[in-house]
Amino acid sequence: MTETSVQVEDPNAPTMAVALKIWRYDAQTGEKELREYEVDAPEWACLLDVLDLIKDKVDGSLAYRKSCRMMICGSCGMRMDGRAVLACKERMKPIVDAGHVPVISAMGNLPIVKDLVVDMDPFWGKVRAVKPWLDPGYDEAEEKERIVSQQDMNVIHKEALCIMCGCCVSECNSMESDPDFLGPAALAKGFRFVGDPRERGQIERLNTLNQEHGIWDCTRCYFCNERCPKGVDPRDAIAKLGAESIKEGIDHDMGAKHAKWFVTSAKTTGWLRETELVPKTQGVVSAIKEAKFALKLLRHGKVPPPVPPHVAEDVHEARGLYELVREQGRDGALGIVQGERALARLDQEKGLEE
Numbered sequence: 409m410t411e412t413s414v415q416v417e418d419p420n421a422p423t424m425a426v427a428l429k430i431w432r433y434d435a436q437t438g439e440k441e442l443r444e445y446e447v448d449a450p451e452w453a454c455l456l457d458v459l460d461l462i463k464d465k466v467d468g469s470l471a472y473r474k475s476c477r478m479m480i481c482g483s484c485g486m487r488m489d490g491r492a493v494l495a496c497k498e499r500m501k502p503i504v505d506a507g508h509v510p511v512i513s514a515m516g517n518l519p520i521v522k523d524l525v526v527d528m529d530p531f532w533g534k535v536r537a538v539k540p541w542l543d544p545g546y547d548e549a550e551e552k553e554r555i556v557s558q559q560d561m562n563v564i565h566k567e568a569l570c571i572m573c574g575c576c577v578s579e580c581n582s583m584e585s586d587p588d589f590l591g592p593a594a595l596a597k598g599f600r601f602v603g604d605p606r607e608r609g610q611i612e613r614l615n616t617l618n619q620e621h622g623i624w625d626c627t628r629c630y631f632c633n634e635r636c637p638k639g640v641d642p643r644d645a646i647a648k649l650g651a652e653s654i655k656e657g658i659d660h661d662m663g664a665k666h667a668k669w670f671v672t673s674a675k676t677t678g679w680l681r682e683t684e685l686v687p688k689t690q691g692v693v694s695a696i697k698e699a700k701f702a703l704k705l706l707r708h709g710k711v712p713p714p715v716p717p718h719v720a721e722d723v724h725e726a727r728g729l730y731e732l733v734r735e736q737g738r739d740g741a742l743g744i745v746q747g748e749r750a751l752a753r754l755d756q757e758k759g760l761e762e
C-alpha cells in the first residue's frame with residue numbers, strides 16, 4: 409500500500425494520454441475485476457508515475473507498493489502484460505506510441521493482499537533460510553583490517569546487485585509447481601555468500617542448498633534471468649552453486665548425479681546418452697521400475713536410440729574442452745559462463761557474419 413505522492417508538475421512538459429487495465433483484487437471478499445483507467449501523464453512518465461496519477465486523481469483506493477522510484481528499493485514489482493517488471497523502470501511513451509493498453513496485475517507465486525500488493529512473507533522466509541549474512545569464522549574481529557581484492561569480489565558482483573524485488577520469483581516455473589522450492593532470489597543470495605572469499609561456512613551452506621527444494625529442483629527455464637531488472641541472472645547463480653557442490657563432492661542429489669553422468673557421456677563418446685541415465689545414476693532396480701514408463705515413451709517416439717550409433721566423429725573436441733577446463737582449474741563456480749557473456753559473444757559472432 410502506498411501514500412499518495414506529490415507529482416512534479418511542469419505545466420510546459422509535453423503530455424500523453426495513457427490507458428491502463430488494472431486487475432483489482434480484494435483478498436477479503438475474493439472479488440476480482442479488470443478496470444480500465446486513462447490519465448494524462450508527462451511523456452517521461454514511467455508506469456509508477458501513471459499509477460500515482462491514477463491514485464491521486466481517479467481512484468484513491470488503488471493499492472500498490474513503492475518507495476525509492478529509482479530501481480533501488482525493490483518495492484514496486486508487479487506484472488505488465490503477464491511479465492514481472494519494476495514499475496519505476498518501465499517507460500510508458502513507447503507503449504503509448506504503439507497504441508497498446510497494457511494489463512497490470514500483481515506478481516505471481518506470492519499471495520495477493522490487495523490489487524498489486526503481494527504478501528512477501530514467503531519470499532523473506534526463503535531468504536532467511538539461506539542465512540543471508542556472512543560467516544567469517546570468528547566472533548571477534550581482528551585488529552587489522554582484512555583487505556579483499558576487487559578481483560575476488562568480482563566473483564559475486566552480480567549476485568550482490570540483487571534488490572530483493574521478487575520479480576524472478578514471480579516468474580519461476582518450479583515455484584509454481586512446488587511452493588517450497590527455495591527459488592531464484594534466495595538461491596542467488598546463497599551464492600552471494602558461498603562465493604564470498606571471506607566466508608568460512610561454504611560446505612555447510614552447500615549441503616543446505618542441496619537438500620530437497622534446493623538447487624537441483626530448478627527446471628532451468630531461465631525466466632528468472634530474463635525478468636530480473638538488475639541483471640543478477642539468478643539461474644547462473646544456481647548453476648554456480650551446482651558446479652561448486654560437485655567440486656566439493658556434494659553430489660548425493662539425483663540432479664548432481666545426472667549432471668555428472670552427462671559430463672562422463674560427453675567425454676567418452678561425445679553423445680549425451682540419456683537412455684543410460686537412469687541405470688547409471690539411480691541403479692538397475694530403478695531402471696527396471698521405470699521400464700514401463702520408458703516403453704510408453706518409446707511408443708510415442710520419444711526415446712533416443714538405446715545405444716549411441718558410434719563414438720562421435722569430433723569427440724576429441726568434447727574431450728579437449730574437458731581437459732582445458734581441468735587444466736585451467738575452472739571447475740566449480742568459475743567454470744560457469746555467465747548468460748550475458750554468452751549472449752554478448754553470440755551477438756558478436758552474428759555481427760561478424762553480417
Ligand code: SF4
Pocket residue numbers: 576579580581582583591592625626627628629630631632633642643646
Ligand atoms: S531457471 Fe530455475 S529458478 Fe529460474 S525461474 Fe526457472 S525454475 Fe525458477
Ligand code: SF4
Pocket residue numbers: 569570571572573574575576577592593596635636637638639640641642
Ligand atoms: S534476483 Fe533480480 S529479480 Fe530476483 S529479487 Fe533479486 S533483483 Fe529482483
Ligand code: FES
Pocket residue numbers: 473474475476477478479480481482483484485494495496497
Ligand atoms: S520504487 Fe523502488 S524499485 Fe521501484
